[in-house]
Every structure is written in structure tokens, then in C-alpha cells.
Amino acid sequence: MKYFVTATDTDAGKTLISCGFLQLARQQGLSTLGLKPVAAGAEESDQGLVNEDALALQAASSLEPSYSEVNPLVFKAAIAPHLAAAEEGRQLNLERLAGRVRGQFLKKADLTLVEGAGGWRVPLQGQQTLADLARQLQLPVILVVRMQLGCLNHALLTAEAILRDGLPLAGWVANTTGEAMAREEENWQTLARLLPAPCLGRVPCLQNPDPETVSQYLQLPGSA
Template sequence: MPGLFVTGTDTGVGKTLVSAGLIVALQRQGVEVMAMKPVAAGCHYVAGQLRNEDAEQFHSLLNCQTDYSTINPCALEAAAAPHIVAAEQGQRIDVDGLAAAIRVQSEQRFTLVEGAGGWRVPLAGHEDVGTLALRSNLPVLLVVGIRLGCINHALLSAEAILNDGANLLGWVASDLEPEDTRLDAQVAALDERMPAPRLGRLPAFAQPSPSLAAEYLDVSSLMELIEALKNPI
């Protein structure tokens, strides 16, 4: 089965909202979806188990009986860079093991994976989020937080993704500063320069929800792009 790896230009740019919106939109089209947040920093204890709020949201959206630990196999307590928190806890993030777990899921059903932070966020040694995406064998969707500086961040992220050999299927604009009168101009500049199509634009919702986000995502085009990867001309 196909799948998708969602990364972002930074932390806090809307990756989880886009991912949750995609889960809902795909389910509306009758797609059986599995969602994973393999590495999550910033977790809290629930019945003796570390859990992450974003991963818990994925868990609540899935129409299947899935253990939380399958969705979030690497849960780290402090909200900081994953490799730093792991070292503080006396752990090392097993990138190969996480990638293998993702591949197992993607062999059974459409698997949507949300990365931690951006493409170059370290996980272990010289292995980073990009390493995990590549070893998972999934195409990539880039979430761009639209604010001052986003054009540079987006173009550099796209360049890194492509240079690493990943398939960049597209990008989603995520408006972060509604008071900025130049949001449209920044999105237009990226439309002209990004090496992949824009597959949605999320406004700065007053009350964001996965169902609302799903309305702003072009899932039909996304699935066509994924299908084209499976059947190249």
C-alpha cells in the first residue's frame, strides 16, 4: 500500500493539523488509514505510559484497534530536540527500527507518518528525520508555515528533500500570522518557485479541527501523484 511522510519547514508550522486533516479526508474517500508519529518529544504520563498529544489525536481518528505504542513507538518526555532528550534519558533513537516498523504498516494499508520538526532535525548521530523518511520508502509532503522568512525556509527544505533522493510530492501552505497582509504574496512567490505542486492552504483557524482542515486539502490530486509513483510512464 502507498503512504506519505509529512515533514515541515520548522516545528509548530501545522504538520499535525495537516496530517490529521489528511486522515479525515482519506477516510471520507474510503481509504483505510494508519497514522504514525514515530518520534514525539513533549509527552506526558497516562497510566504509567508516556503519551504525546498529537499522537493521541491520531489514535482517536483511526477506525481500527491499534495500540498507542504502534502509533508512537518512541515517546520522549521533554519538549526539546529528540536526540538531546533521548540522550538525557539514557536512550538512543533506533532509526532503523522505526523505519522497519513504518514499512510493516505501509505494507498493509495507507500509512501517514508525521516527522518531528523539520527535515534536518537530528535523531541519532548523523541520522535525522530525512534519514527516517528515506528508509521508510515513503514520498514526502512538506508543510510550510507562512510567515516572514518562509520562502527561504521552504525552498531550502525542498532542496534538501530532493537532494537526499526523496520524492517530494507536494507542499501545503499553513497560514500562521493572519494579521500579515502579505500572506497571499508569499504563497504566490512559493507557487512560482517550489519544485512540487501546492496541495492545499490552511487558514489560521480560530478553532482548528481535523474535519475543518480536511476541507482545505486536495486529497484527490495527492492520491493521483502517489498512484503515478507506483505506475511511472
């Protein structure tokens, strides 16, 4: 099973949800691999620049990949990847990036998650966006919806864009990252009725969220 994980916006909880899915798969005896092809926002370490989200995916992967295998392209500034690349005088090569990800597919993990950066249409280079990476890889998509005012529009437009780009929407997760939104239950019901894919989980606001706790609120695609 291989999926691309995107979200309605930045800070929707893609990494936490991805790690929750990886943890759930491990509990079921499956091998797991989490990848973050592009990350912006990093700190210096003995491994060089490292991104917090990529480190979390690395830790959640049972196949124990190296950091560079999880995150081949990392930028220091926590800004849009194409701006970070320009600031550092670097090029974003979509074909090369897709090749690096395909190389990790050869490990044949039972569950591989490829996490995007920000939302579906985050620019990479020229007219290319992260959506083009998912299209090159031909991956079904899991959408993380941050439950807040405006999420109905964001979720429905993102789902429409995914389908228009020719990729299947494998499912979506409702994630509450702060205080519960007004009429959250009714908003969830609206999304469940209008989104053309099953809901794979509803994650409440957790005081100290971790993958094991989050996994209790999720179902793997195909089992929902």
C-alpha cells in the same frame, strides 16, 4: 498511498494537516493510518507516556492502532529528540525505528502518513537525522509550510534538501497558524511558482481547528 510529512519548522501544523488528510481520505471511503515514530514532549497516562500529536493521529486513524503502534519512541521533555534521548539515557536506533514503521505498513491502509518531528534535518543519533528515516522508508514527502515571514527561504531550502536526499516531493500545504502574514497572497504565489510540487491546500488561520474543518481546504496527493 504512503507519505512522510515534514515541515519548514516546529509548530508549523504538521499534525493538524496530517489529521486533515486522514479525515479527507476517510470521507472518500479509504482506510487510514497515522504514525508518529518519534515524539518528544509527553505526559504520564494509564498507557504510560503519551504525546498529544501522536494521540491525535491515533484518533484520526480508521484502523484503530494502539498507541505504541502509532508512537513507538516517546520522550518526556519537549526538546530535540537526540537531547531528550541523552537526558533519559536512551539510544535512538534508526534501523529498529524503520522496522517498527514497516511493520505498520503491513496493515495496508489505503493512506498511511508518517509524521516527522520538527523539520527535515532534526538530529536523531550521531550524524543521522529524521531525513534518514524517510530515506530508509523511501517515502514521498508532503511539506507543510507555515505562512510567516521567512517561509520562502525555509520552504525552498527544505524542498531542495528533500530532492537532494533522493526523495520525491509529493506536494506542499500552506498553513496559516496565526494572523495572516503581510502580502500572504503574493508569498503564496511565489511558493506556487518556485516549489517543484503541487500545492495540496491552503489552510487559513482557524479559531478552533479540527481535522474535519481542515480537510475542507485540502486535496489528496494525486488529485491536485
